[in-house]
Amino acid sequence: MSKKISGAEYPLAKIFSSDFDYVIPSYQRPYAWTVDQTSELFDDLYDFFLKEPEDTYFLGSIVLIKEENKPSAEVIDGQQRLTTLTLLLSAITAQFGGELKADFENYIREPGRASQGLKPKPRLALRERDREFFADYVQGLDFDGLMALEPAQLDNESQRNLQANARLLLARLATSFGDDVDAKCAFGAFIVQRCFLVAVSTPSQQSAFRVFSVLNSRGLDLLPTDIIKSDVIGRISEARQDAFTEKWEELEVETGRGGFVELFGHIRTIYARAKAKRALLEEFREHVLASATSPEALIDTVIEPYADAYLVAKNSRYLSTANADEINGLLRWLNRIDNADWLPPAILFLAQKGADAEYTKWFFSRLERLAAYMHVCRKNVNDRIERYATIVGELKDVPHSAAHPASLVELSDAEREEFSQALDGNIYELTPRRRNYLILRLDSFFADGAATYDPTILTIEHVLPQTVSAGSEWERAWPDQDLRAAWVHRLANLVPLNQRRNSQAQNFDFAKKKTAYFGGTKGVSSYVLTTQVLKTPVWTPDSVKKRQKEVLDVLAEHWRL
Numbered sequence: 001m002s003k004k005i006s007g008a009e010y011p012l013a014k015i016f017s018s019d020f021d022y023v024i025p026s027y028q029r030p031y032a033w034t035v036d037q038t039s040e041l042f043d044d045l046y047d048f049f050l051k052e053p054e055d056t057y058f059l060g061s062i063v064l065i066k067e068e069n070k071p072s073a074e075v076i077d078g079q080q081r082l083t084t085l086t087l088l089l090s091a092i093t094a095q096f097g098g099e100l101k102a103d104f105e106n107y108i109r110e111p112g113r114a115s116q117g118l119k120p121k122p123r124l125a126l127r128e129r130d131r132e133f134f135a136d137y138v139q140g141l142d143f144d145g146l147m148a149l150e151p152a153q154l155d156n157e158s159q160r161n162l163q164a165n166a167r168l169l170l171a172r173l174a175t176s177f178g179d180d181v182d183a184k185c186a187f188g189a190f191i192v193q194r195c196f197l198v199a200v201s202t203p204s205q206q207s208a209f210r211v212f213s214v215l216n217s218r219g220l221d222l223l224p225t226d227i228i229k230s231d232v233i234g235r236i237s238e239a240r241q242d243a244f245t246e247k248w249e250e251l252e253v254e255t256g257r258g259g260f261v262e263l264f265g266h267i268r269t270i271y272a273r274a275k276a277k278r279a280l281l282e283e284f285r286e287h288v289l290a291s292a293t294s295p296e297a298l299i300d301t302v303i304e305p306y307a308d309a310y311l312v313a314k315n316s317r318y319l320s321t322a323n324a325d326e327i328n329g330l331l332r333w334l335n336r337i338d339n340a341d342w343l344p345p346a347i348l349f350l351a352q353k354g355a356d357a358e359y360t361k362w363f364f365s366r367l368e369r370l371a372a373y374m375h376v377c378r379k380n381v382n383d384r385i386e387r388y389a390t391i392v393g394e395l396k397d398v399p400h401s402a403a404h405p406a407s408l409v410e411l412s413d414a415e416r417e418e419f420s421q422a423l424d425g426n427i428y429e430l431t432p433r434r435r436n437y438l439i440l441r442l443d444s445f446f447a448d449g450a451a452t453y454d455p456t457i458l459t460i461e462h463v464l465p466q467t468v469s470a471g472s473e474w475e476r477a478w479p480d481q482d483l484r485a486a487w488v489h490r491l492a493n494l495v496p497l498n499q500r501r502n503s504q505a506q507n508f509d510f511a512k513k514k515t516a517y518f519g520g521t522k523g524v525s526s527y528v529l530t531t532q533v534l535k536t537p538v539w540t541p542d543s544v545k546k547r548q549k550e551v552l553d554v555l556a557e558h559w560r561l
Helices: 035-049 081-091 098-105 128-138 143-148 157-177 182-192 205-215 224-233 238-255 257-272 278-285 297-314 324-336 343-353 357-376 381-397 413-423 434-448 473-479 481-487 511-516 528-534 541-558
Strands: 006-011 021-022 058-065 072-077 193-203 459-462 494-497
Touching: 006 182, 006 494, 035 058, 035 081, 035 157, 035 182, 035 381, 058 081, 072 081, 072 481, 081 098, 081 128, 081 157, 081 182, 098 182, 128 143, 128 157, 128 357, 143 494, 157 182, 224 238, 224 257, 224 297, 238 257, 238 357, 257 278, 257 297, 257 343, 257 381, 278 473, 297 324, 297 343, 297 459, 324 357, 324 434, 343 357, 343 381, 357 381, 357 413, 357 434, 413 541, 434 528, 434 541, 481 541, 494 528
Parallel strands: 021 072, 058 193
Antiparallel strands: 006 193, 058 072, 459 494
């Protein structure tokens, strides 16, 4: 048996062919891509499809345990992409009928060829827990059945992600192509013919994990910033090179090598005002280096002040005799958001106006609200970058000050309305990161910013349980099943706890739940929201409606909605 590591670039038509028979091993983590990553993938593919009629699109690499000339392939790295691409191809295939449908189905399922000993089967087998679900609904093209399932009744988060991503992809296909079958076919053909993955294969598990570790290494390999440094320092006169080299290296030490690369990515965004489409090195040269008046000016007026601003924003360490606590509190909340897309406008503002503490407090109170809006309303990376780019453009192009503040960091009327509606919706159905953020932020508003939080020990619990037993106190207080369904996942019915989830306690009646689960015998909690519930005598539809108004009023007041 050959022990050679091999790697080659293949179009998806080859990736999803009889040459590969993918299995996700049981030790792999569950399918975890949410609508954020899936919408980003679709938007990037669709944008490339429209704008690049001939070029090829690179989707990254996968690592497999696979013997040469044998299709069996155990996926070590690439599960999320292979699963989502299968989901996309299945969604496209479901749009067709007849020969066209049969053609595209070949990328989803091996049709079988008796003459070659190939049996009909899906080309990708998920982990055992989700394999049948994925085969029946996604690879079986039963999207109507999949959409009819109640998310709360699905077995696990992986299946909920599959359902949510399927719903998103079907909606995006409908929005992008309508009923135009030819256009959908052309998009599908682009995906299988002009989208490529690099498949790295090795026959041993030990070798496969070594390859995976190398591909994901954070060692001291050559970074884009090293090459940029060479470009910049090399253009400085020899007499001054040592001084600027020392300054560059001090900044790199302060930010860390990884942070320095992140900083350069944000600088690129400040100049390009758009999502990166190519490698950082290439785009930094195009957008930043090309516009610099001199290498010395680039270091002194861009890299150094932006590095200082980056460290302030990233580490919540704004220094001032006034407003520092409030500004650092806002920065800490911004850093709880699950993305760093807010950093370019934050860095630019701090570099420009950070000395004005009053204006800085004003700006970051608006930026935090905007980031919270996009976080809660599930805006994808393209939406976020486009929105933040408008702020960057205004900060760069329009004179602004405390007397005439930047206006685009404010929420528009439509954004306020969308935010308000989302806050009044089924908050528990948000991803854990989003709902935890919102509930802790709400708790901080009630605590007037005095509380500190450790999200690593946080669980969110329902007061009215998701499942109500027949004959229970909950059924007597909430006899209307539709009313229960309308309120169970909303903000008023959710409380934060700093303990493990207790499946038995979730269905206790209200009085027992308060004493035995939410607050113990002392009747208090480390969270203001939970303590408020502990002090509520009954939990009825009327009391929950009243509480919902109270929490929404607090959010509207602090976020100026």
